[in-house]
Amino acid sequence: MQTEKIYTDLFVQNRQMVDDGSCQVLNSQRQQALEALEQYGLPVHQEEYLHTDVSQWFQPDWGLNIQRHKIQADSVRIQHGTLPEGVVVETLEKASAQNPALVEKYYNRLADMKRPGIAAINAMFCQDGVFIYVPKNTVVEQPVQLVSLLQSPVSMMVNRRILVVLEQGASLSLVMTDHSGAQNPMLATQVTEVFVGAGATLRLYEMEETGVQNLRAAETFVLQQADSNVQMGCFTLTNGKTRNSTFVTLAEPGANLQLDGAVVTDRNQHVDNFTSVDHKAGNCTSSELYKYVLDDESTGNFYGKVLVRPDSQHTASAQTNRNICVSKKARMWTQPQLEIYADDVKCSHGATVGQLDEQALFYMRQRGIPYVEARMLLMQAFLNEVTDRVQVELLRERLHLLVEKRLRGELNQCQNCGACK
Amino acid sequence: MLTIENLHANVGDKEILRGINLQVNPGEVHAIMGPNGSGKSTMSNVLVGHPGYTVTEGKVTFLGRDLLSLPAENRSHMGMFLSFQYPVEIPGVSMTNFMRTAINEKRKFLGQEPLSPSDFLKMVKAKRDLVKLDAKFMNRAVNEGFSGGEKKRNEIFQMAMLEQKLSILDETDSGLDIDALRIVAEGVNKLKTPETSVIVITHYQRLLDYIKPDIVHVLYHGRIIKTAGPELALELEERGYDWLIKEYEDSEK
Ligand SMILES: Nc1ncnc2c1ncn2[C@@H]1O[C@H](COP(=O)(O)OP(=O)(O)OP(=O)(O)O)[C@@H](O)[C@H]1O
Ligand SMILES: [Mg+2]
Numbered sequence: 001m002q003t004e005k006i007y008t009d010l011f012v013q014n015r016q017m018v019d020d021g022s023c024q025v026l027n028s029q030r031q032q033a034l035e036a037l038e039q040y041g042l043p044v045h046q047e048e049y050l051h052t053d054v055s056q057w058f059q060p061d062w063g064l065n066i067q068r069h070k071i072q073a074d075s076v077r078i079q080h081g082t083l084p085e086g087v088v089v090e091t092l093e094k095a096s097a098q099n100p101a102l103v104e105k106y107y108n109r110l111a112d113m114k115r116p117g118i119a120a121i122n123a124m125f126c127q128d129g130v131f132i133y134v135p136k137n138t139v140v141e142q143p144v145q146l147v148s149l150l151q152s153p154v155s156m157m158v159n160r161r162i163l164v165v166l167e168q169g170a171s172l173s174l175v176m177t178d179h180s181g182a183q184n185p186m187l188a189t190q191v192t193e194v195f196v197g198a199g200a201t202l203r204l205y206e207m208e209e210t211g212v213q214n215l216r217a218a219e220t221f222v223l224q225q226a227d228s229n230v231q232m233g234c235f236t237l238t239n240g241k242t243r244n245s246t247f248v249t250l251a252e253p254g255a256n257l258q259l260d261g262a263v264v265t266d267r268n269q270h271v272d273n274f275t276s277v278d279h280k281a282g283n284c285t286s287s288e289l290y291k292y293v294l295d296d297e298s299t300g301n302f303y304g305k306v307l308v309r310p311d312s313q314h315t316a317s318a319q320t321n322r323n324i325c326v327s328k329k330a331r332m333w334t335q336p337q338l339e340i341y342a343d344d345v346k347c348s349h350g351a352t353v354g355q356l357d358e359q360a361l362f363y364m365r366q367r368g369i370p371y372v373e374a375r376m377l378l379m380q381a382f383l384n385e386v387t388d389r390v391q392v393e394l395l396r397e398r399l400h401l402l403v404e405k406r407l408r409g410e411l412n413q414c415q416n417c418g419a420c421k
Numbered sequence: 422m423l424t425i426e427n428l429h430a431n432v433g434d435k436e437i438l439r440g441i442n443l444q445v446n447p448g449e450v451h452a453i454m455g456p457n458g459s460g461k462s463t464m465s466n467v468l469v470g471h472p473g474y475t476v477t478e479g480k481v482t483f484l485g486r487d488l489l490s491l492p493a494e495n496r497s498h499m500g501m502f503l504s505f506q507y508p509v510e511i512p513g514v515s516m517t518n519f520m521r522t523a524i525n526e527k528r529k530f531l532g533q534e535p536l537s538p539s540d541f542l543k544m545v546k547a548k549r550d551l552v553k554l555d556a557k558f559m560n561r562a563v564n565e566g567f568s569g570g571e572k573k574r575n576e577i578f579q580m581a582m583l584e585q586k587l588s589i590l591d592e593t594d595s596g597l598d599i600d601a602l603r604i605v606a607e608g609v610n611k612l613k614t615p616e617t618s619v620i621v622i623t624h625y626q627r628l629l630d631y632i633k634p635d636i637v638h639v640l641y642h643g644r645i646i647k648t649a650g651p652e653l654a655l656e657l658e659e660r661g662y663d664w665l666i667k668e669y670e671d672s673e674k
Contacts, residue, residue, distance in 0.1 A: 014672045357509075357511075358472075360509050362472065363492065363505065363511065364511070364519070364523075365492070366469050366494075366502075367497060368469075368530070369494065369522050369523050371492070373526065375444070377511075378511070378513075380513075381512060382513060382560075384513055385513060
């Protein structure tokens with residue numbers, strides 16, 4: 001507990017300052033978070049974290065970054081369009097000033113601090129975040145995009161927090177993009193809590209385009225009520241080291257989940273996607289597709305846990321993880337983990353690690369497509385199976401383009417997105 | 422057009438081509454026949470630069486250049502085409518995207534501008550008509566879900582699109598029904614000019630009824646053991662290979 005002590009001490013010493021820069025709802029969870037961190041600690045380098053030593057990321061004392069920028073989120077002055085009545089896109093601080101009961105009802109309820117992870121340290125230190133709320137039967141037509149941009153000449157740790165609540169019958173497409181302009185090491189923890197009410201529909205996409213010095217530890221907790229539909233897609237295009245842990249609970253019958261991911265790595269990047277799907281009720285479906293393309297000396301890990309509880313009859317679950325190592329030194333670990341305690345279920349899983357199809361490569365070269373281009377086409381085709389599933393058209397097209405640029409090695413340059421201007 | 426001199430090639434340690442000599446002039450149609458496993462596909466693959474084969478001896482000149490020193494893609498750019506005995510499926514890559522990339526890469530090699538989208542579409546339409554390939558195939562992934570015959574038709578469509586100078590057709594007739602055989606063969610004949618040449622690999626006379634060879638070769642055990650006029654194919658159809666093989670083996674003693 002050496003590493004944890006750095007942060008528990010830091011917290012105890014600076015508690016007042018942390019509280020002062022935050023709000024009551026967030027502050028109310030800090031004591032519990034402190035105790036959880038003391039008891040359960042950061043992830044240990046084994047089992048679920050065997051291939052990603054997240055606790056090591058915290059070993060340099062990152063200190064505290066109190067003088068942070070204010071988050072810009074404002075339901076009234078939202079860019080490019082208007083939101084339907086009652087929809088909230090706000091900072092946690094402002095939202096809890098306006099409607100403390102609402103934020104309090106959901107904040108830090110799903111995040112599981114009682115396990116080695118980053119939920120506790122995040123709740124201990126995070127001072128603000130984003131709150132998105134869609135009232136009953138309200139459909140938000142336009143996708144909402146949340147941009148995280150890390151830029152600082154000083155290395156630091158940031159603790160991001162996102163809370164999304166969809167009431168019964170609500171519908172939302174949320175795109176979260178993670179960027180970094182920093183040339184120096186940065187550590188980002190991110191906890192996202194998502195409540196999806198009965199019959200609600202959520203499309204939640206995350207895209208990471210950070211830098212080689214970026215460390216990202218994200219935990220996403222999703223709770224689905226009856227007949228809700230959730231599609232998630234997580235795309236890691238450029239990064240340093242990334243651990244995304246996703247926990248979905250299908251709490252009531254009729255809930256459907258699609259959980260996808262695509263990863264492109266090279267140099268010595270590392271991406272670890274950990275997914276845990278809990279079929280707590282019967283008649284739910286879950287379908288997972290994760291694909292990795294790894295080059296150079298990069299490494300990847302996929303751990304896919306599916307739990308079907310004894311009473312969760314008529315569960316349908318499919319999990320697929322396919323990976324291509326394009327270089328000899330790239331490495332991929334994959335571990336499907338199915339625990340099925342009900343008997344009337346349809347569950348499948350499959351994982352492969354392979355190379356590009358030599359026959360296809362040669363066929364293309366015979367038709368005049370040079371080796372490098374042929375490889376590119378094959379890798380792109382491989383990943384498109386995942387990006388094609390994205391239901392927000394603009395994002396799907398953007399992803400196609402970004403994946404292509406990424407594979408061509410052109411994504412390290414500025415894309416003129418303007419986010420940092 | 423093409424000169425092969427004493428070509429030897431291995432797969433691993435196993436020698437498969439054991440000294441092939443062949444001369445193909447512009448405008449000529451050559452047929453290569455021979456029993457299963459004699460090395461016909463191996464020869465084709467070596468000519469188009471398949472990395473799975475090692476040339477151990479010999480020389481190949483194509484349009485005045487040392488062919489064996491060129492990578493597969495450049496051989497294609499220069500005008501060499503192989504209609505594969507077993508065309509490969511490429512999931513996720515659409516025919517249109519594949520074809521556009523192939524054509525524009527060739528144009529780049531030749532120092533030409535990329536084809537405009539409308540010219541490309543016009544060309545696709547014309548060449549599809551030539552082999553009666555339905556438009557729906559253009560949106561599918563390359564060869565994925567194509568029937569055996571459709572794959573072969575698709576090969577000739579690609580040959581037409583790329584306007585190649587020397588085309589090697591490796592058992593293009595296998596898998597084609599009677600009508601398709603005629604359509605594909607007529608397509609090949611229409612593409613034929615006094616400047617282009619064709620090497621037809623086949624087991625059957627019926628394809629040669631349509632695509633009339635000037636010269637017929639028999640490949641056996643990695644060597645060409647007999648070269649004659651079109652009448653040889655008819656004789657083989659009647660008598661099989663045994664008599665030829667016996668003749669060859671006697672002469673080798
Ligand atoms: N990649 C390979 N690995 C191992 N053996 C091979 C390979 N390619 C060809 N061979 C062997 O080389 C020999 C010639 O094969 P090839 O395919 O060239 O024959 P072919 O004349 O085309 O036969 P067919 O008429 O059946 O198509 C065969 O014995 C075959 O098994
Ligand atoms: Mg053959």
